[in-house]
Amino acid sequence: xxxxxxxxxxxxxxxxxDNATDADLExxxxxxHQLYQTWRNSPVAERAQDLQKxxxxxxxxKEDLAKAMTYDMGKLLxxxxx
Numbered sequence: 005x006x007x008x009x010x011x012x013x014x015x016x017x018x019x020x021x022d023n024a025t026d027a028d029l030e031x032x033x034x035x036x037h038q039l040y041q042t043w044r045n046s047p048v049a050e051r052a053q054d055l056q057k058x059x060x061x062x063x064x065x066k067e068d069l070a071k072a073m074t075y076d077m078g079k080l081l082x083x084x085x086x
Contacts, residue, residue, distance in 0.1 A: 006020045006021055006022055006023060007020070007021040007023070008020045008021065009021075009075070009076060011075050011078070012077065012078030013078050018075060066085060067085070069084075070084035070085040071084075
């Protein structure tokens with residue numbers, strides 16, 4: 005069975021996703037592990053800068069992220085914006 009995103013408020017299926025194959029999963033795990041090894045060995049100051057960039061992007065896209073939370077989890081938009 006494929007995965008799907010269902011809007012909890014209406015029950016509408018918003019998107020369907022195919023199941024990952026074993027090869028897809030192995031590739032994702034390997035990629036994640038390699039990125040973790042690179043990340044953990046980088047200087048803390050560099051990691052802090054990366055995290056700040058991510059935080060800034062999240063603030064810039066606050067409305068889009070809040071709408072996604074509303075559709076994915078059924079949160080009220082005002083709660084998601086918080």
